Amino acid sequence: MPDHTYRHDPMTGVWVVVSAARAATVRRDPGSLPELDGPCPFCPGAESETEATIAAHPARGPWQIRVVSNRYPALRPEVREVPRFTRGHARAAVGYHEILIESREHTADISSYALDHLVDVLRMIRERLAWLESRPGVRHVVVFRNRGVRSGSSQPHPHAQLAAVTVDVPEPRRRWEKAVEARRRDGATLLDTVLTRELAEHDRLVEVGDEAVSLCPFAPRYDHEVWVAPLRARGSFSAAGDDTLRGFAAVLQRAVRAALEVSGRCAYNLVWRLPPTSHRVDPAAFWYVEVIPRGGTTAGFELTTGTSLVAASPERSASAMRALAGQRARGTGAPSDIL
Numbered sequence: 365m366p367d368h369t370y371r372h373d374p375m376t377g378v379w380v381v382v383s384a385a386r387a388a389t390v391r392r393d394p395g396s397l398p399e400l401d402g403p404c405p406f407c408p409g410a411e412s413e414t415e416a417t418i419a420a421h422p423a424r425g426p427w428q429i430r431v432v433s434n435r436y437p438a439l440r441p442e443v444r445e446v447p448r449f450t451r452g453h454a455r456a457a458v459g460y461h462e463i464l465i466e467s468r469e470h471t472a473d474i475s476s477y478a479l480d481h482l483v484d485v486l487r488m489i490r491e492r493l494a495w496l497e498s499r500p501g502v503r504h505v506v507v508f509r510n511r512g513v514r515s516g517s518s519q520p521h522p523h524a525q526l527a528a529v530t531v532d533v534p535e536p537r538r539r540w541e542k543a544v545e546a547r548r549r550d551g552a553t554l555l556d557t558v559l560t561r562e563l564a565e566h567d568r569l570v571e572v573g574d575e576a577v578s579l580c581p582f583a584p585r586y587d588h589e590v591w592v593a594p595l596r597a598r599g600s601f602s603a604a605g606d607d608t609l610r611g612f613a614a615v616l617q618r619a620v621r622a623a624l625e626v627s628g629r630c631a632y633n634l635v636w637r638l639p640p641t642s643h644r645v646d647p648a649a650f651w652y653v654e655v656i657p658r659g660g661t662t663a664g665f666e667l668t669t670g671t672s673l674v675a676a677s678p679e680r681s682a683s684a685m686r687a688l689a690g691q692r693a694r695g696t697g698a699p700s701d702i703l
């Protein structure tokens with residue numbers, strides 16, 4: 365019986381539609397990386413083509429990871445005048461927008477990084493996030509990664525972005541409302557409630573590691589979406605310990621590989637789900653990362669309903685990802701901790 369269900373996402377309170385009958389309409393175009401008009405400003409030797417370095421790893425010697433302000437920022441820290449006619453309806457777009465150049469290698473990506481390097485990247489994200497969360501007036505910090513044209517990226521060199529906003533924004537707000545409501549109702553953090561169910565049901569699990577778990581969410585917003593969540597760490601990503609980050613990095617790397625291979629796409633977004641800065645140590649606070657292969661369309665149904673229509677059943681996606689991991693583990697002779 366093909367999957368044909370409304371499914372409720374506890375993180376957002378939104379019903380999505382999973383319709384396997386739509387599979388025949390899904391584009392098979394794998395997508396591509398963006399092309400630059402000139403030399404890459406993120407490659408070693410082109411440092412003068414970006415804004416000044418905010419942070420680098422290692423702190424001395426040739427950088428392996430480098431953080432700069434976005435040359436084309438959505439938000440700026442300095443206050444600017446707004447046009448007279450917008451007074452009352454507009455405020456200066458005060459905030460921060462940083463680019464974290466993840467590697468010296470133009471063609472590298474998360475799936476090809478040495479694990480130690482990915483851990484260093486996550487540590488740098490943690491460091492910048494902690495700094496941005498502590499800035500006065502910052503309501504939300506968003507962390508994301510765009511890869512490939514279909515993800516919205518204009519830059520092929522691997523990089524992550526952090527943006528800090530000083531106004532309320534809807535997606536983190538509605539998620540926080542659900543987190544608080546669930547904590548009050550269940551006496552447990554919403555992520556724990558979700559993970560307890562997923563670990564019991566097994567169907568959507570991709571991998572269970574010592575520190576982190578990857579799974580295809582029950583009510584996905586995109587085909588072959590994967591969540592990577594810490595098993596125990598709560599609060600904000602900025603408070604994650606080194607052991608958590610190391611275990612998380614390994615599961616994240618395999619989740620990205622699996623999501624791209626099963627979806628047949630090269631474009632994807634990583635999205636960090638984080639609590640509002642003012643509630644980052646609240647008992648209801650948690651974090652996880654979504655891996656979202658991109659290439660589908662947002663058409664009239666999504667625009668009119670505000671919800672998602674996906675063709676790939678998450679149970680089938682997870683099963684395909686587990687099979688892939690089993691093949692890989694057998695191929696290398698490594699012990700498999702994939703379910």
Ligand SMILES: [Zn+2]
Pocket residue numbers: 404405406407469470521
């Ligand atoms: Zn480059």
